[in-house]
Amino acid sequence: MNYFRKILRYVIPYKKYAYLNIFFNVLYALFSTLSFLALIPVLQVIFSDQREVGQEPVYESITKLTTYIQDSLNYHLVKYINEYGDFKVLLFMIGLIVTIFLLKNLSNYLAMYYSTFLRNGVLRDLRNDLYSKVIQFPLAFYSEKRKGDTISRLSGDVDEVKNSVLSVLEMIVREPLTILFSLATMLFISPKLTLFVFLFLPISGFLISKVGKSLKRGSLKVQQEQGVFLSILEETMGGLRIIKAFHAENLFQKKFEDSNQRFYRHSNKVMNRQNLASPLSELLGIITIGILLIYGGYLVFVDRTLDASFFLGYIMLAYNILTPAKAIAKASYSVKRADGSAQRILELLEAENTITDIENPIQKEGFDGLISIKNISFKYEDQYVLKDFSLEIPKGKTVALVGQSGSGKSTIANLLTRFYDVNQGTIEIDGVDIKNISKQSLRGLMGIVSQDSILFNDTVANNLKLGKPLATDEELKEAAEISNSYEFIKDLPEGFETNIGDSGNKLSGGQKQRLSIARAVLKNPPIMILDEATSALDTESERLVQDALEKMMRNRTSIVIAHRLSTIQNADNIVVLSKGKIVEQGKHQELLEKKGVYYSLVEMQSLA
Structure with a gap:
């Protein structure tokens, strides 16, 4: 991550967009949790057969807060059902859910909207700086470097880094907050069930990071090989007359195909490892939910310490953790790949220009003698x-x-x-x-x-x-x-x-x-x-x-x-x-x- 961190300095001129992206990502995470939490009263309206208004619950202590909220929700729902009828209460709750989902998706759009300026701004500045270095380097620099490799750094490597800028913002803000808000709500609903989730998350994270360790190395090979075949392409187009004159088409075709084959092989390895992130995290998540269903069913049907509607809402919140967990796994892989690209970009940006002006050089206007x-x-x-x-x-x-x-x-x-x-x-x-x-x-x-x-x-x-x-x-x-x-x-x-x-x-x-x-x-x-x-x-x-x-x-x-x-x-x-x-x-x-x-x-x- 050292190389990628250095590249992140290009985000500084666009910190306004970064802050706005973070702000709307926080709102997205909040509304994402509320959208599932709002389903609990709907489930109670549909499935509960209790229609008698009992005594209004009284708050006793923090240790009984969950029971107090569950009883208060039941009391007020029954009261409103008796007053307005089942269907009207259901319509109101569905309207509330639709509003929350609307706010959630609006927040998501605005977060993506501002990240567009951020990513494309970073892309523009990186390319400008790289081109500035390319045009300022002395001729000796290009006697040691392939032109195609330099082109690859300005195109493929910069694109890789650009895509990862958004991944980082999501990885450190939106997805973790979505998980945090969901876990906090789940902990509030049932501390016992949430204990299983806390035990399983480190195991899941360990397995995912194990898969991603070789991604940076593999990505570096992919970008290097892209530089090789772009060099062959550039040489071919520049020397086409000679290639044809010497009937060397097959020779250059083989050179290009060999390089393209290596690119194909390295790309397959990298992409297959990256593609493993989503199914692996989902599988681990489903295993967790399976365990939760077994233990939660026991709390609902046998222990009778958890209301069925709260349990269903809890399961939805637990599933809500899966999507951001998959996104974090995917983003971490993306950042590992980008670190390899960032290394190649920094090699160019930090390469020393041996022919430079001294401080305050003489501006010579003419030639006298x-x-x-x-x-x-x-x-x-x-x-x-x-x-x-x-x-x-x-x-x-x-x-x-x-x-x-x-x-x-x-x-x-x-x-x-x-x-x-x-x-x-x-x-x-x-x-x-x-x-x-x-x-x-x-x-x-x-x-x-x-x-x-x-x-x-x-x-x-x-x-x-x-x-x-x-x-x-x-x-x-x-x-x-x-x-x-x-x-x-x-x-x-x-x-x-x-x-x-x-x-x-x-x-x-x-x-x-x-x-x-x-x-x-x-x-x-x-x-x-x-x-x-x-x-x-x-x-x-x-x-x-x-x-x-x-x-x-x-x-x-x-x-x-x-x-x-x-x-x-x-x-x-x-x-x-x-x-x-x-x-x-x-x-x-x-x-x-x-x-x-x-x-x-x-x-x-x-x-x-």
Whole structure:
């Protein structure tokens, strides 16, 4: 229950609804008991053949209170029957019972009404906080986690917790109070009979808790497996082209079916144990009632110490305990399951974000002079990608990073933007360590065009406006023209308002990349990072975009990562990397004349 208790802090903003739910649950428990208690006089009217008004009973002592109330009820009933007749008294009593049942069900509705705001409020806040964590975590977090598992936590686990919030309110308020009020009334009617109930309740509770012990563990397996098959589904939808190209449909079908089978097996175990709660508690309750009927019959027919109508009312009250007892058993199982889900949610909520702003970070508005990379070292896991690396990038210059795959080119771009933090050394902009600059203002200085054109299932305009939400139509058109994407945008069915589909799949690879470039152009940042920005373009598109990029980079500081010679041959400084270290740097012609690593790369057509 430790994990679930932590989640309950989300109830605090909705405590008004919780209090109202508790208030109406108390009324429900009270009217539930009164509804059965009111049946006793009705039974006496129907079954009693006594019609003579005797002497009015006199209260003697607390020990004879039950006898006094029974005698008083008999006296007044006979008196009213003689005065108004059997049928009128019966109608009045039935009207009273209907009124009590009406109040009971109205209280139940209002309790559920307020719990709706409570549960859905908790659900909304939990999902908002989880999404906030998901979007703030560094990229490194998702290299270790399955995406589908994260999705499962935001959907299935949160729903499990939401449903259990109501179960807890019922378990600690309505159902226990219904049992308490019923037991108090039963104790008043017959202390001897109630003794049996008190003896049996602990035994019943012990047996039910025994069944529920493994529920949390089983629920954890169910939610984890849901994360696995959601991951397979997400990977399948993202890589459907490759799956079909390699005829791997059967392979992925088997992976999904195996995971789904494990989910099926774990779910069956959990649900069957949970389903045992209701019949087990009812069986135990019926055994109790059977014992009560035997002993109560003895008190009515042999001992003559209990009136028959009171005994029937007592049995109804005893049966009234069964429903809340079943609900408590079911709710306790539900909370045990929710504890497993709460554990998975808290793992995400309490996971440490390693890339955070310092207290009162610098809000840097512009870029004035120099980017300095000073003796940095970085490793993704155990192997260093960069070791004691240094580089200076002056304002307005274009620096190209070249080298074979794994040489550390893209890593430098990731470190400049603080997608990752360096293990050693510093990266400074105008002499200020980027760790002291707020992430928002740091990334506001940079425009990024990556190798993978990452677009969203939205309109062209909204995709472009990511970097500048308030951009005008004229600015959109200008950015599109610079990136040579306006030609195809104006031919789309609704122009800039055309939806481009999931990941922009309604467009060609070249069109997607040109939109990515237009997005960076619209943002108009002082520093531009081009991570193999023209790699997805065909020859014609590349020629169009290359001209636009060159014009765009004239007034900006640019870091260009590329394999194609055309992208970098006009750079002010070409930095050749190998295994995380600089092996050569200079202008294109200078490096060719050296006939070193750069020359070899060009010869091997790595840059051709």
